[in-house]
Amino acid sequence: MTTAIDVTGVVKTFGQTRALNGLNLHVEQGEIHGFLGPNGAGKSTTIRILLGLLKADSGEASLLGGDPWRDAVHLHRRLAYVPGDVDLWPNLTGGEAIDLLGRLRGGLDPDRRRRLIERFDLDPTKKGRTYSKGNRQKVAIVAALASNVELLIMDEPTAGLDPLMETVFQDFIAEAKAEGTTVLLSSHILAQVEKLCDTISIIRQGEVVQSGSLEEMRHLTRTTVQAEISEAAGALESMDGVHDFRQEDGRVTFAVDGSHLDGAVRQLSQLGVRSLVAHPPTLEELMLRHYGDELGNGESAHVDPHGATGPGAN
Amino acid sequence: MSTATMTPEARTIPAGRGHAFVGTGTMIRFMLRRDRIRIPVWILGLTAYTTGALSSYEQNYPEASDRETIADMADLPAMVAMVGNNYAPDEPYTHGLMFGHVTFLIVGVIFALMGVLLFIRHTRAEEEAGRAELIRSSVLGRHAQTTAALIVVCGTALVAGLLVSMSVGASGVDGVTMGGAYLYGMGLGLIGVVFATVAAVTAQITEYARGASGMALAVLGAAYAVRSVGDVGENFLSWLSPLHWARETRPFSDDQRAWPLLLLVVLAAVLIVVAGRLSDKRDVGAGLRPPRLGSATASPLLSSPLGLAVRLQRSSVIAWAVGLAVFGAFYGALISAADEMFDQISALEDMWAFEGASFADRWIVSFIGMLGVLAAVPAILAVQRLRSEETAGRAEPVLATAVSQTRWAASHLTVALAGSAGVIVIGGFGFGIAAAIDGRDIGYLGDSVAAAAVFIPAIWVAVGLAVALYGLVPRALGLAWIIPVYGFLVVYLGDLFGVDQSAHNLSPFGHVPELPAEDLEIAPLLIMAVIAAVLILAGLAGFRRRDLHST
Ligand SMILES: Nc1ncnc2c1ncn2[C@@H]1O[C@H](COP(=O)(O)OP(=O)(O)OP(=O)(O)O)[C@@H](O)[C@H]1O
Ligand SMILES: [Mg+2]
Numbered sequence: 001m002t003t004a005i006d007v008t009g010v011v012k013t014f015g016q017t018r019a020l021n022g023l024n025l026h027v028e029q030g031e032i033h034g035f036l037g038p039n040g041a042g043k044s045t046t047i048r049i050l051l052g053l054l055k056a057d058s059g060e061a062s063l064l065g066g067d068p069w070r071d072a073v074h075l076h077r078r079l080a081y082v083p084g085d086v087d088l089w090p091n092l093t094g095g096e097a098i099d100l101l102g103r104l105r106g107g108l109d110p111d112r113r114r115r116l117i118e119r120f121d122l123d124p125t126k127k128g129r130t131y132s133k134g135n136r137q138k139v140a141i142v143a144a145l146a147s148n149v150e151l152l153i154m155d156e157p158t159a160g161l162d163p164l165m166e167t168v169f170q171d172f173i174a175e176a177k178a179e180g181t182t183v184l185l186s187s188h189i190l191a192q193v194e195k196l197c198d199t200i201s202i203i204r205q206g207e208v209v210q211s212g213s214l215e216e217m218r219h220l221t222r223t224t225v226q227a228e229i230s231e232a233a234g235a236l237e238s239m240d241g242v243h244d245f246r247q248e249d250g251r252v253t254f255a256v257d258g259s260h261l262d263g264a265v266r267q268l269s270q271l272g273v274r275s276l277v278a279h280p281p282t283l284e285e286l287m288l289r290h291y292g293d294e295l296g297n298g299e300s301a302h303v304d305p306h307g308a309t310g311p312g313a314n
Numbered sequence: 315m316s317t318a319t320m321t322p323e324a325r326t327i328p329a330g331r332g333h334a335f336v337g338t339g340t341m342i343r344f345m346l347r348r349d350r351i352r353i354p355v356w357i358l359g360l361t362a363y364t365t366g367a368l369s370s371y372e373q374n375y376p377e378a379s380d381r382e383t384i385a386d387m388a389d390l391p392a393m394v395a396m397v398g399n400n401y402a403p404d405e406p407y408t409h410g411l412m413f414g415h416v417t418f419l420i421v422g423v424i425f426a427l428m429g430v431l432l433f434i435r436h437t438r439a440e441e442e443a444g445r446a447e448l449i450r451s452s453v454l455g456r457h458a459q460t461t462a463a464l465i466v467v468c469g470t471a472l473v474a475g476l477l478v479s480m481s482v483g484a485s486g487v488d489g490v491t492m493g494g495a496y497l498y499g500m501g502l503g504l505i506g507v508v509f510a511t512v513a514a515v516t517a518q519i520t521e522y523a524r525g526a527s528g529m530a531l532a533v534l535g536a537a538y539a540v541r542s543v544g545d546v547g548e549n550f551l552s553w554l555s556p557l558h559w560a561r562e563t564r565p566f567s568d569d570q571r572a573w574p575l576l577l578l579v580v581l582a583a584v585l586i587v588v589a590g591r592l593s594d595k596r597d598v599g600a601g602l603r604p605p606r607l608g609s610a611t612a613s614p615l616l617s618s619p620l621g622l623a624v625r626l627q628r629s630s631v632i633a634w635a636v637g638l639a640v641f642g643a644f645y646g647a648l649i650s651a652a653d654e655m656f657d658q659i660s661a662l663e664d665m666w667a668f669e670g671a672s673f674a675d676r677w678i679v680s681f682i683g684m685l686g687v688l689a690a691v692p693a694i695l696a697v698q699r700l701r702s703e704e705t706a707g708r709a710e711p712v713l714a715t716a717v718s719q720t721r722w723a724a725s726h727l728t729v730a731l732a733g734s735a736g737v738i739v740i741g742g743f744g745f746g747i748a749a750a751i752d753g754r755d756i757g758y759l760g761d762s763v764a765a766a767a768v769f770i771p772a773i774w775v776a777v778g779l780a781v782a783l784y785g786l787v788p789r790a791l792g793l794a795w796i797i798p799v800y801g802f803l804v805v806y807l808g809d810l811f812g813v814d815q816s817a818h819n820l821s822p823f824g825h826v827p828e829l830p831a832e833d834l835e836i837a838p839l840l841i842m843a844v845i846a847a848v849l850i851l852a853g854l855a856g857f858r859r860r861d862l863h864s865t
């Protein structure tokens with residue numbers, strides 16, 4: 001496999017704000033890569049750097065083997081982009097915007113365009129400003145998916161889509177993957193990421209804090225165990241690697257680090273287990289750990305009294 | 315904010331009369347805060363400009379004989395068309411009378427401009443950006459935003475008028491009376507009020523801020539032109555224009571009077587009622603015309619960034635071209651009436667020999683000059699489109715396709731350059747056709763178009779400055795307006811306001827050969843074209859190097 005996106009140590013500052021702080025991101029060709037992180041973490045900034053719309057202060061970025069800033073035009077023929085916040089031209093219809101963007105990229109597939117419009121149930125004759133938010137988003141998705149490209153870069157593409165359209169979107173992404181398209185998908189919809197993505201990167205305050213396949217990540221983190229036992233929990237609570245221990249009349253709940261799972265289960269088995277549920281962390285739990293830490297020592301420490309400016313704006 | 319905390323009683327308040335105005339006070343405070351710099355700048359700028367003109371008259375024309383010369387000059391038809399006729403021809407031409415006669419209309423136009431621009435900024439522009447929706451959804455009556463904007467903008471105009479009155483009244487210049495100063499200042503303030511209410515009506519008609527201010531400014535242009543025709547032809551047409559009503563108070567003359575101001579008040583009241591009726595008929599964010607469906611596929615023209623730029627800008631460029639052609643035609647059609655008027659005061663002919671140029675030539679120079687400065691406005695607007703596309707996030711998807719920053723910017727730039735050239739030539743054509751028909755001399759047409767065409771390089775310098783600012787310091791893009799504003803106030807009107815000739819050299823418009831009264835000089839045109847090119851290249855290079863700004 002070759003690398004589709006390779007970002008190493010990229011720093012990007014906006015005045016006082018350090019939006020990216022030595023970011024590393026690697027996406028192999030043909031994989032669907034989830035890009036997750038709290039608001040203001042730097043996802044959109046990373047994507048804009050990859051598109052050559054922003055210039056990195058330092059660090060290396062390569063996209064499909066080229067330099068995103070220098071070779072922008074050349075690279076853009078091979079990729080399509082869906083912005084998170086789509087603003088259409090008020091006096092162009094959705095159909096015109098789709099054709100325009102497709103042609104500017106070097107052409108689109110009319111069959112696929114027709115199929116996308118049909119499946120997404122989009123009226124292409126409406127003027128830009130008369131679309132609802134979800135429909136505006138659909139215009140951008142159709143425009144991106146209607147072209148034959150090697151790489152799709154999507155920044156929260158389905159924010160505002162209804163659940164039915166969400167599944168249509170997932171079908172098309174699966175189809176794209178089958179054709180060997182690489183996808184970088186920034187999203188806050190964890191179910192979507194869990195379903196679609198082969199690998200994920202979690203970004204926080206401008207740095208990737210965790211990256212890999214979901215399986216690997218689960219392994220590195222804690223499993224939640226719930227059990228009904230007939231004896232007193234005793235030593236279990238104080239074992240290495242056991243956290244968040246709770247006990248109420250015969251039920252224990254705790255989380256255990258992947259590396260201590262074996263010991264904990266051994267201990268548990270001696271306590272007269274009547275029922276047992278153990279599940280690996282959901283993506284949600286994985287994420288909240290990162291988001292939660294940030295709330296603990298991050299921005300809430302400097303609450304802006306006016307509450308008007310964005311995170312890190314001061 | 316808090317429908318959840320609203321009590322049931324609060325939700326079932328009967329929709330009474332006052333209900334539609336709830337929250338007006340909050341909105342007023344919000345608007346004042348938002349414009350805490352802009353409004354004082356307008357007020358102080360207007361006060362300084364008028365009082366500056368008054369004191370320069372005092373300095374430059376100390377003797378009665380100097381002023382009589384000016385009075386004679388002001389009888390020239392071009393001057394009458396530009397600033398209006400002398401409303402007290404039999405009285406001694408005091409500094410005060412001269413000031414009232416020469417400056418009132420021009421300053422009035424600026425007050426009107428302020429009324430329109432400020433009003434649209436707080437109403438239709440907010441709606442277009444979607445911010446009004448957010449505000450309107452909180453506890454705010456349906457009419458609160460419009461009412462608050464009217465109060466703020468009319469208040470600004472009246473305060474500016476009052477400050478002008480007081481500073482002019484306190485100047486102690488001969489012929490200036492306190493009563494006259496109040497008529498002068500409040501007349502100006504009421505012009506601002508009337509045009510704010512004109513904007514209140516146009517803001518209901520179209521859903522685009524640009525269109526709404528464009529329509530209101532077209533009304534202003536018509537009001538100015540129609541009274542030119544009336545004043546030169548000495549007929550009733552002047553009375554169709556609110557600008558003329560305000561001037562009919564005849565400030566600083568012996569028979570000054572206040573009643574014409576009432577006409578302005580009545581007109582403003584009528585327009586407010588019309589605006590209120592229209593706004594009841596429409597939804598937030600919508601215009602009066604329901605949106606229509608369009609084509610499901612794009613035409614082949616819409617396949618390149620240039621195609622997109624043309625599509626986005628064509629209606630604005632066409633509107634400006636038609637507007638200038640019609641505006642020009644008003645003045646072209648006056649050429650023989652003006653000639654006649656000129657003959658009646660033949661004593662002037664010896665005094666104003668025009669260095670060999672004919673009267674008609676001077677007429678062409680004067681009004682094509684006005685069109686030339688006006689044509690810089692759509693030129694800068696076209697460059698500003700780059701910025702609005704960028705900040706609204708509409709540039710981003712285009713630049714994420716195989717279109718380079720430079721090519722994208724160059725396509726809007728092409729529209730700015732070609733469009734503004736087209737606008738001024740078509741404006742000259744409108745003037746020329748009307749002059750040729752009116753004066754029965756087809757030669758006027760060629761002269762007018764040529765006189766217009768030589769403005770192209772100067773207009774392109776304005777485009778160049780705007781592009782340079784856009785690429786290098788995008789936040790300061792508004793500074794490009796300095797070129798048409800300076801061109802209008804200093805180069806075009808400077809003589810009337812006592813500005814020194816040398817100040818002309820700072821403006822590209824000061825270097826345009828005055829065809830057909832002068833010979834065609836190529837050198838300044840070439841130099842301006844080179845300056846424009848250098849500025850454009852600098853801007854494009856800067857844009858390529860900087861980040862794209864998005865929301
Ligand atoms: N043009 C800009 N000027 C100044 N600061 C900016 C700019 N763009 C982004 N930032 C800052 O950079 C940081 C990262 O922003 P970014 O938009 O990349 O976040 P994000 O991860 O996409 O968040 P979200 O999930 O809300 O979309 C934020 O602190 C933001 O305020
Ligand atoms: Mg984002």
